[in-house]
Amino acid sequence: DTAVSQTPKYLVTQMGNDKSIKCEQNLGHDTMYWYKQDSKKFLKIMFSYNNKELIINETVPNRFSPKSPDKAHLNLHINSLELGDSAVYFCASSQGGTSLSNQPQHFGDGTRLSIL
């Protein structure tokens, strides 16, 4: 039933580890996104993909590597985790994205990543 689902909801790990967050949408949307919400609640785009193709990489360190095996999935892999990576990561999806007619974005519940 869930439109945009992320796993896991919580992730606690040590500095230097590698971890992945998965995202799946069942809305039939073409475009998927990753956003990061920092400790001050500020939300910012990290990546967007349209039909498995990277559209936006918003100056994110290359330790972050998104992967889209198909247009319903967009996973985020993070290497060599740092303290500053602690945040809530939100996945989202929308229809279109490259057209002039923007459609609303639908968000998952977020993954809270804590680095010890």
Add this chain to the structure above:
Amino acid sequence: GIQVEQSPPDLILQEGANSTLRCNFSDSVNNLQWFHQNPWGQLINLFYIPSGTKQNGRLSATTVATERYSLLYISSSQTTDSGVYFCAVEKAAGNKLTFGGGTRVLVKP
């Protein structure tokens, strides 16, 4: 890039009160959304409103695209309305939402 400013940053309301939240943006947009982030951290879509007026229960929103602002009205506030309200905008084929800093709302019983 496009700038999005929300006001006020914080709002304390007595249950039953009405309020207006404002979102100003610096460029023309094709998408404007209002979200409510509840105490559990979920981002709930309230409105997709690039222009015009919409109502959903006790909430309504108006966007005046030519003047680059949007307003969110909360009427007869309830404690469950507490949380952070975000405005986010997207330029034509922009492929990303730019969020404002949010308005933190606390509704007291």
